[in-house]
Amino acid sequence: MSPSQTGVELRSLVCRYGAVEAVRSMNLAIAPGEFFTLLGPSGCGKSTTLQAIGGFAPPSGGRILVGGEDITHLPPARRPTNYVFQNYALFPHMSVAENVEYGLKRRKVPAAERRARVSAELRRVGMQDFAARRPAQLSGGQQQRVALARALVNRPAVLLLDEPLSALDFLMRKQLREELKAIQRDVGTTTVFVTHDQSEALSMSDRIAVMNAGRIEQIGTPDEIYERPQTRFVAEFIGSANLLPGRIADGGSIVLDAGTTVRLADAPAPEGSRCLLMVRPEHMRLAEAGGLAATFAKCTYVGDHHEISATLADGGTVTLRQQARPALDPGAPCRIAFDETKAHVIPAS
The missing domain is CATH 3.40.50.300 (P-loop containing nucleotide triphosphate hydrolases)
Known part of the structure; x- marks a missing residue:
């Protein structure tokens, strides 16, 4: 052969x-x-x-x-x-x-x-x-x-x-x-x-x-x-993933439990079904306005970037990465934004 x-x-x-x-x-x-x-x-x-x-x-x-x-x-x-x-x-x-x-x-x-x-x-x-x-x-x-x-x-x-x-x-x-x-x-x-x-x-x-x-x-x-x-399983096994629970709304939008609505081109049907919005840490960032309301938890230096954890309004935790150490203390309010074009919907189950 x-x-x-x-x-x-x-x-x-x-x-x-x-x-x-x-x-x-x-x-x-x-x-x-x-x-x-x-x-x-x-x-x-x-x-x-x-x-x-x-x-x-x-x-x-x-x-x-x-x-x-x-x-x-x-x-x-x-x-x-x-x-x-x-x-x-x-x-x-x-x-x-x-x-x-x-x-x-x-x-x-x-x-x-x-x-x-x-x-x-x-x-x-x-x-x-x-x-x-x-x-x-x-x-x-x-x-x-x-x-x-x-x-x-x-x-x-x-x-x-x-x-x-x-x-x-x-x-x-x-x-x-x-x-x-x-x-x-x-x-x-x-x-x-x-x-x-x-x-x-x-x-x-x-x-x-x-x-x-x-x-x-x-x-x-x-x-x-x-x-x-x-x-x-694939989302969590491959790299790090933030999985934000929500539901499919009309017109392909996702209503997140954490308190915002995201419109995606590839949002699946059927309307009303539960889902998870996956956002990788490198596509999230601290923002001055907009995004998700959160509480700053901690910042860890890992060599080529800082890894930041924050707690959302629904009790979920998200992780993001950035080069500079933020000027925030644990417990301080903050806002988390992300690139919606990089977000991906997967089934909740």
Whole structure:
């Protein structure tokens, strides 16, 4: 199968562990060459889904197709996939080059071709000068690069990445996620990436599936997921969200419990139904007039901005961000305004 022409499809996929249904009738189509992320909290079923695609978690129901071919019951070694585990799973007694070459040897690739492909992949991940070292002599970031080279050297139709950056420090994670995305674009391999880190998902993905309790809550591009969440769970899991309760009024306006009316172009029907107006903290600001009446609660300095909390008339709390520290004491009255073009309505339930 050509990686540039190979997509992944899950049809009513179910995975059970005893009485626990880890993945619940999942339907998903991943486009050829796409960098697709399964994002969600621990225990939501994202790693189980990835393991099912790789052949390490036998499905209890449904089908798995790669490039249109049903691979549901194939063992891992016969699937057109390669799996990069969270702990890298490098062989400690082998050198870097031997680790990368291992899969090619099992496939009985001729020696000259093996050497050429190993050399090319080590150059691709910047590890050509470490070919003779053992994994114990490498940093975590270097081991991650070797694990990636070992997967790519087999030219998989689908690359499966199970939280490969989670064990690294912040700066190394940031560096390697940029490198990983660049390598994926260069190779063109369809990639399924599992993470619980929102910043990784938003910065690396072509599309994201947000999972919760074995189900997909929403699939979309990073900006769709962040700016237009479809459920309360997605709104609260992705970044920070102010959720202002209210109801749909006539003409597409939202009457907020906190005491103001907002008119939105995309306000849903039916009229009179309860809803939540989502506004991200970066789209709220302290104002001299208008907006929502509030009581200033606290201001926290977090490095590149100040995070401000205020209590609204209905008892709800909102958070906003700004560069300057406000000249307000806790308990002081204030007004909160926000950019209505950046607000988004989601169901109350």
